[in-house]
Amino acid sequence: MAMIFPTFASLYIFFFLLFFSIFDMILVNGENQDFMRSLDSNLLDLKQEKLTHFRVYWHDIVSGHNPTSVVVVKPPANSVATGFGVIAMIDDPLTIGPEMSSKLVGRAQGFYALASQEELGLLMSMNFAFMEGKYNGSTITVLGRNAVFSKVREMPVVGGSGLFRFARGYVQARTHMFDIKTGDATVEYNVYVLHY
Structure with a gap:
């Protein structure tokens, strides 16, 4: 029984870290690009x-x-x-x-x-x-x-x-x-x- 708990805890920590790693990659890889945006050329009065x-x-x-x-x-x-x-x-x-x-x-x-x-x-x-x-x-x-x-x-x-x-x-x-x-x-x- 003592052997099952460390395995379950290890899986829990693994999935917890995996979730936050994926979430962090989404933010870094461009879902949150506050520094750029597409514009309509009419806004520049072209x-x-x-x-x-x-x-x-x-x-x-x-x-x-x-x-x-x-x-x-x-x-x-x-x-x-x-x-x-x-x-x-x-x-x-x-x-x-x-x-x-x-x-x-x-x-x-x-x-x-x-x-x-x-x-x-x-x-x-x-x-x-x-x-x-x-x-x-x-x-x-x-x-x-x-x-x-x-x-x-x-x-x-x-x-x-x-x-x-x-x-x-x-x-x-x-x-x-x-x-x-x-x-x-x-x-x-x-x-x-x-x-x-």
Whole structure:
């Protein structure tokens, strides 16, 4: 008789622990997800998605007393001819025409890194921060590869803010002018962005 009691008690404790383990797993595995929920898009007042096209000129100025592109990481001593490893921060003007004197509509802020050992290829990460008209205060985020010597380079638009929330699309970059002596460049950007 003494042998039956410890067996019954062991079974009781086993089932008690099993019950609370299952209950605990239910809570941990997602039945109680207070940190997220599904929303109806009408709550965010999202209208019909539209396609907008912008053409701006990006002025990358590395020369002079007030450069808009500054190297923050120099290449290693054993660097290849492509400058692999260099990183530059940018605050480049965006204008409506190719001349620096044309109307300023925003700034390209971010960085580019020389990310290829084989050719002059950049990793671009920048926000087009608009400062003019309807889109003043809104941004478009571009992140992608820029093979500098290609006639047309395409990079994705991966997001935005303000009137460009939930933005997606792409940009096409074409070099308008490059000064080999100073390193200054003007690039035409055609931006195609889907947004609400």
